[in-house]
Amino acid sequence: MTYPRPKSPNMQNYRPQLTSVMSFGHRLSGVALSLFAFGLAAWLVAGATGPAAFNHAQAVVLSGPGGVILFLATLAVFYHLCNGIRHLIWDSVHAFELRSIYVGGWAVIAASLLLTLALWVWVLI
């Protein structure tokens, strides 16, 4: 274990590219969504505790800061969902050419922004 092996990834050596930024975004949104999973569990526990606890949880979720976090949560959901499907397509050994990787990358960014926007327009109107 003390053998001095090279450590990876050494991100600071590389100029940011669409591919690397999206890869980091996938991990970042994944960590954020893990935290939101605990939020979902806590919200359900509040519901199981009773009406008073659930009303309190709803007041937190629907407050100003809660609303901003909820918006970021939907953005993280749609980005991780769309980019996750891109990863599943790669796993099936498709769309591996450099051009497909970039076209797919921009498609994921466009789709996740559009889906997030459409959802909130649907909710608020």
Place this chain on the structure above:
Amino acid sequence: MGADLTLPRITPYSSAHGLGAAGHGAGHWWAQRVSAIALVPLILWLVWALANGVATDYAALSIWLSAPINTVLMIMLLIAVFHHAALGLQVIAEDYIHSRMRFAVVALVQLACAAGGAAGVVATLLIAITS
């Protein structure tokens, strides 16, 4: 005569076995993909339901989660989401933590995700049954 069987035989395989990438890496990889595929319809179901105000107050939450289809889908989502989260967070910890803290963080991730999933499933069942 043959090799002395009383001496430990250190082969490349035996020195690597059980230390990580010696068999169960493929299982981890598959579990990540299977839970990902399960989560595609499940997360769309949850987002769509919440966006349509199925749980804006306690009464609505009770009615929504006591329908068997919604109880089952919520429990499936909780299991898939916490399993997927545990697998993903473990990979991130293994990539970035190079000290002895790695084992502690991976263990904490696994335990916390198991606890989160258990709490969510029990809460869902309580809401479904007691309403």
